[in-house]
Amino acid sequence: MPMLGLGTWQNDDPQECTDSVETALEMGYRHVDTAQAYGNEDAVGDGLAAADVDREDIFLATKVWNANLAAEDVHATTEESLDDLGVDAVDLLYVHWPAGAYDAEATLGAFDELYDQGKIHNVGVSNFEPHHVEEAMEILDAPLFANQVEIHPFLQQEELRAHAEEHDYELVAYSPLARGDVFESDVLTDIGDSHDASAAQVSLAWLNDKGVTAIPKATGRDHIADNWRSLDLELSEAEIARIDDIDREDRKVDPDFGPDAWD
Numbered sequence: 001m002p003m004l005g006l007g008t009w010q011n012d013d014p015q016e017c018t019d020s021v022e023t024a025l026e027m028g029y030r031h032v033d034t035a036q037a038y039g040n041e042d043a044v045g046d047g048l049a050a051a052d053v054d055r056e057d058i059f060l061a062t063k064v065w066n067a068n069l070a071a072e073d074v075h076a077t078t079e080e081s082l083d084d085l086g087v088d089a090v091d092l093l094y095v096h097w098p099a100g101a102y103d104a105e106a107t108l109g110a111f112d113e114l115y116d117q118g119k120i121h122n123v124g125v126s127n128f129e130p131h132h133v134e135e136a137m138e139i140l141d142a143p144l145f146a147n148q149v150e151i152h153p154f155l156q157q158e159e160l161r162a163h164a165e166e167h168d169y170e171l172v173a174y175s176p177l178a179r180g181d182v183f184e185s186d187v188l189t190d191i192g193d194s195h196d197a198s199a200a201q202v203s204l205a206w207l208n209d210k211g212v213t214a215i216p217k218a219t220g221r222d223h224i225a226d227n228w229r230s231l232d233l234e235l236s237e238a239e240i241a242r243i244d245d246i247d248r249e250d251r252k253v254d255p256d257f258g259p260d261a262w263d
Helices: 014-027 041-050 071-085 104-116 130-139 158-167 178-184 186-195 199-209 221-232 237-244
Strands: 031-033 059-064 092-095 123-126 144-150 170-174
Touching: 014 031, 014 041, 014 221, 031 041, 041 071, 059 071, 071 104, 092 104, 092 144, 104 123, 104 130, 123 130, 130 144, 130 158, 144 158, 158 170, 178 186, 178 199, 186 199, 186 237, 199 221, 199 237
Parallel strands: 031 059, 059 092, 092 123, 123 144, 144 170
Antiparallel strands: none
16 A cells, blocks of 8 residues: 555545546546545546446455445445446545444454455445554454555544554554644644755655555645655654644544444
């Protein structure tokens, strides 16, 4: 899984979404993330088709929404997702939240079946706390590949990062720019200024240093390119430590159905 991907949450203008996916892939991105709940899988699929990049070179991920997590709905809606995306399989399918119709045994059993059928190449979960992850790992026959959660310098997720390292699964960061708040951080902008880089690049480089994959949403070419340049930014140990020391916990995504451990 490439360490930097294009996120598409709230990219709900079909043409803009298609263009952003095409632009990112032509620029060098090879990881695209979407979800049933985003309502843009067809537009993402159009972007995949428009880009002059072979399908096998793209890591494509989507998520099954909470209402669709009964076993029969997992199968039916995943087929719809594949049709909308214009692909035979996705590289990673996530359980979007441990909520709604989620039943660990039934839901993950359906994911195992899709994995065995070759319709998904990896099984993932999203917004899972460590105990949810451990339960999933016990139930699944397929390896648990990734957990996608909110991570950024203002929500550093030390416990989950340690858990992922201990149990050998990937962490994927959504909202890695704290929905734009990174641009208001004196620490991040100061570090960025010393590298002639943006605060966004600094946040993404910090995540990369932590071994966390980031999927920032971007629509315009300039923002897509700015995020891409983070791959060339190397932060010093002192700069990493400054970011580590940010004393703030600011969760940007906290729905009523989120895990109890967040309360």
